[in-house]
Amino acid sequence: MRLKMEIYILGNGSMAEAMAIGLSSKFKVIIVSREKQDSRYLSEFNIKNELYGQKYDIEGKNIILAFKPYALKEVSKKLVGKAEICISVLAMTKLEDLKHIDSKVRVCAMPNIAAKFKASTTIYYTNDDDSKAAQILKEFGDIYRVYSDDEFKISGVVSGCVPAYLALINEALQNGCVREGINKELARSLVNSSFKSSVELMQNFHPAIMKEKVCSPKGMTIEGVYFLEKNGIRGIFMEALNRSINKK
Ligand SMILES: NC(=O)c1ccc[n+]([C@@H]2O[C@H](COP(=O)([O-])OP(=O)(O)OC[C@H]3O[C@@H](n4cnc5c(N)ncnc54)[C@H](OP(=O)(O)O)[C@@H]3O)[C@@H](O)[C@H]2O)c1
The missing domain is CATH 3.40.50.720 (NAD(P)-binding Rossmann-like Domain)
Known part of the structure; x- marks a missing residue:
């Protein structure tokens, strides 16, 4: 053996x-x-x-x-x-x-x-x-x-920090569900399952295409997307990553 x-x-x-x-x-x-x-x-x-x-x-x-x-x-x-x-x-x-x-x-x-x-x-x-x-x-x-110290540092921050960033989004969405009247257990299952569906979609489509596919004209998804964009969601995440990378 x-x-x-x-x-x-x-x-x-x-x-x-x-x-x-x-x-x-x-x-x-x-x-x-x-x-x-x-x-x-x-x-x-x-x-x-x-x-x-x-x-x-x-x-x-x-x-x-x-x-x-x-x-x-x-x-x-x-x-x-x-x-x-x-x-x-x-x-x-x-x-x-x-x-x-x-x-x-x-x-x-x-x-x-x-x-x-x-x-x-x-x-x-x-x-x-x-x-x-x-x-x-x-x-x-x-x-x-990866092939350099810099690449290692930045990539390591991504793999280390993204779970925490996503945990914040996940928890916020669960809280949002409860705020709208859904019980906590269902909120957790729904949000987790939606994360799972999103990962599957992201593995098959570029995020921009995936977003296009789920936003319909005058629809509710684009309404939420508009609100997030208006409040600088992309800049917030890009800055969070930059801060994590440059933390002394
Ligand atoms: N947690 C993460 O998500 C994560 C991700 C990537 C990398 N890491 C790295 O993994 C390492 C451990 O992190 P962790 O989250 O597992 O920390 P942790 O749960 O706080 O465990 C720390 C470990 O370090 C040992 N230790 C502390 N001082 C020591 C000393 N002077 N001599 C020998 N051992 C000592 C502790 O031993 P005692 O029990 O004897 O005190 C314990 O085993 C860190 O270097 C961290 O950067 C962590």
Whole structure:
């Protein structure tokens, strides 16, 4: 029987959990943490737990860094040996920042927590052979390789922030439904289902064409679209993205 490839995730926060669950169906996943973990998801998805200790041996291992970015220096000092691949998902971290970790391949990646449902949008950047990184990262969603630090930064902000922007719209529409007299449960189902329909349409049509298709002359949709445009909806989102990207 072929043994499953092992992946060691350094960190035990929400991103580590999401990736561990997303990867667990294909790989043997080990969460490496500072203290013993007893979260239910570990046993549920057959994920093992190891501790760093004073030194942690990464020789020949596939490791994913998923702790807080400020801890990179501190954790790097604990790592001994040469990893097979080192994938960092730390925000605001460049390939250059990983130079203190000995590894055949170094990768900066920016997934999102939909990795838990194998639905992450993951951007990654490496100067090495990307085949193993792609094999690992695509297990929890769609992957996009970029070729510069700038592209990585901007694309990572898109994949990281868009879920929050859309959550605001989703919640506002649910509140709007309740305001009009629809109960909360139905409001949630209707809005979520409309999001699902919209994604399907957007995958098949450019947004401008999709909008054309649902707006009829003197209709109610164009009335709402007009109100949103009059209030600068496009500029608001473009500025929000610009602010997220330029946040220091
Ligand atoms: N959440 C997201 O949507 C998302 C998306 C993309 C990338 N990321 C990146 O993923 C990483 C983790 O984020 P998160 O949301 O999972 O954060 P989180 O839930 O707050 O977890 C933080 C993790 O960092 C560990 N940590 C903190 N200080 C440490 C230190 N000095 N040494 C070793 N470990 C330390 C914590 O360990 P203890 O439990 O021992 O304190 C914990 O495992 C961050 O670098 C973030 O930029 C997050």
